[in-house]
Amino acid sequence: MALPSLSDLLEIENDHAFLAFCCPHSGVLIWPLVRNQFLRQLISDLYYQQAPLVSAVPTVPRRQALGAFSRVLGHNLQQGRMRGEVLVVGTGAGHFQRDGHWFNRITDYLVEQSPADTVTVEGLVDWHVPTPRWNQRVAYWLPWQGAITVTGRLLVRERHVANARELLEYARIRASQLLGLTIADSSMNMLVGMLARKLARLPVMQYAYRRLLERVQPRLVLLEQACYGDFAPFNQVAREMGIRVAEPQHGMVSGGHDAYCYAPVLRESEAYRACLPHDFLGYGAWWNSQINVPVQKWVIGNPHYSEQRRSISPALGVQKDILLLGDGIEFSLYLALAQELAQLLRGRYRIVLRPHPLERAEVQLRFPEGRVGDVLIDTNRDIYSSFATAHAVVGEVSTGLFEAQGIAGRVLLWETAKARFSYPQHPFCGFADARALVEALQTPEGEYSVPLAEEIWAPGWAHNYRGYLAQILAALG
Incomplete structure (x- = not known):
């Protein structure tokens, strides 16, 4: 029996009952708050062998957290009151060093196009406060995030748990009846606890978002990961205030990505669309065609790809590396492939394994010498430096496969069940x-066609973004 695709899994939510589960106090839909985690629990059980996609929130390292908190608090107080027509809200996951300053590859290129009118609010990754940084009009979300997290733990009550369990048990029954899929009680209890905390903290979260928007007074918000259910409260508050929300593409989207594909019942629901942004700013027409999220899709381009591609092209050197890209979940799986590859190739190429940004810090702690036998661990913060010396780039589920085309010698997809689920359509040659x-x-590999390249990476990103900005701000009045 074939494993289910994402379109099969979406039949679980293709039911008007999911639009009836609402928060008793605010009336907002509950399903968006746990949708991604529920679907990923199923995907994890089906396709991930060595590590779960969904896990309990790890313990916060107090010393690092307190250090970051004090630095952020001082920084935010110095910034004072910031206002702008455009508010950028990012996770902080895209930082690399450019000319001695930290620069966010996901958001700062867009800020460059209208720096005087744009304010940025950012999260922290690995408790790292990026200083000095290029973007001077930035505040950090950590104090509010801390308050929201603590609230969720302190205010959770039996009614929150009961509401969470009712919805999740209904979804579990649908998964069993339609697809014969089961979720272990331990996993269900984790999901119920997670959702209960989200319900408990919802009023504080809504208040925090409203205060932010009232202070900055933007007309447009660029929100990283806006299509993810956890940002449904932000989208709803912004819509109530008459503020437009757009998600700039930050990585891989596909017909196998749960945050960007929805069942017909949800796509047709006004109440559910209110949980989503207004716009999606895609890297190219190819990406936009892969997803069915009910928002207006725009073709902008990928600023970081375009800028790095321009600087790397003339400087291509000797390409002797086989670069394997981790997925952020199952590092040991990629390490095993890299070690077997090193044995088979016996020094003909350097075997380099690149951890996903989400696992970089942990991998560096595990392997401080930067290698595991004949396998080198890639420590470049920016992936394009690694592409430049790669004879081949190899991966399973990674945006880097697309970015490597035209820079690395060749690109190959590890055609696992997980890869087939994630990429129902793709332009790569594969291996088992x-x-x-x-x-x-x-x-020998066929050439990467220029028309397809431009469908994936639209040229002229700065012109495209400025055009989007002018059109939207003019329409908003």
């Missing part, structure tokens, strides 16, 4: 295992 990869490396 390490031996097949070695054979593929010896086989």
